[in-house]
Amino acid sequence: MTDKLLLRALAGETLPTPPIWMMRQAGRYLPEYRATREKAGDFLSLCYNPELAAEVTFQPIRRYGFDAAILFADILLLPQALGLDLWFVTGEGPRMSKVTTEADLARLKPAEEVHETLAPVYETVRILADGLPTETALIGFAGAPWTVATYAIAGRGTPDQGPAHALIAENRPLFEALLARIEEATILYLSAQAEAGAEVVKLFDSWAGSLRGADFDAYALAPARRITAALKARHPGLPVIAFPRGAGARFEGVHAATGADCIALDDGVEPDWAAAHVQKDGCVQGNLASRHLVTGGDALVQETRRVVDAFAGGPHVFNLGHGITPDADPDNVTRMIEAVRGGVSG
């Protein structure tokens, strides 16, 4: 039996204190992250520099002693490895060359060729696997095909994923061919991360919430199910966390529909509801609203306890509902961790 709390929770154990980590725990709210990023140059140079990417991954572990480290990289490195240009506009976010025609699709590289670009990421994983404290689990990750496709189709982030929905309406076969290529590459990418030492993998479907009805089944659940099955066939026992952000009532049934060991919840669902409707089927992760790490105070402690208490009856990994924001106060993270581990109330 492992002594890593994250792995125990993912295996279905109900623990007296849930393991804790945070989405975007290596990020701009930390002065040490900003200093390392400065040294690297820009964000992508940091992602492709194994020593520095490992360094920023270690930083929140050293500062807070989280139960898990998440590989420092980005979900958009994969479409870049498939041949799309990627760059980040400061203050605005990612930009990439678009895939909206058959000719664009034909220019993408075969899935097996992604390793060439992504080799530095695997090196980062190896450095982390060697250097993390023995009690800290290492999480690898990728974007889910739908979320990655929304960026590749729009060439940028979009509030409503309008361009991707428009492509579904206008040329569903092209959309599905793009999704299939991303899915195939994602399996190879996550599998290589597991070989390099990732002990858990997480699939980020940040824009799953804009898929409705049969499209949610076909483009969020089904790819997650196939990716999970393919990974478990290659790496027996590898735990998978699925994060169909914004799924709302459709979080119910996602364990069974995907085969994932844990479902990460955003803060759009109430913890009590999620305990009854989602945690009944297995481990859940989440779901404190990130803004409490900006505002702090009694509300931070109360909300943290409310989340912990709601999920205390089953396997739970404490986390935020989405990433920590750059304006968060690092001291509020300490208070949140104390509220989870110390059980201090209100």
Ligand SMILES: Cc1c2[nH]c(c1CCC(=O)O)Cc1[nH]c(c(CCC(=O)O)c1C)Cc1[nH]c(c(CCC(=O)O)c1C)Cc1[nH]c(c(C)c1CCC(=O)O)C2
């Ligand atoms: C949609 C998405 C992306 N990237 C990611 C997602 C899915 C999760 C989510 O919904 O947020 C996932 C991601 N991005 C990053 C990580 C690293 C691991 C971690 O600490 O969580 C992970 C797991 C680093 C990052 N990825 C990014 C940063 C900030 C870059 C910087 O240092 O300037 C970090 C730390 C940049 C990024 N990367 C992306 C966007 C839209 C942006 C710009 C928005 C922003 O600036 O926050 C794409």
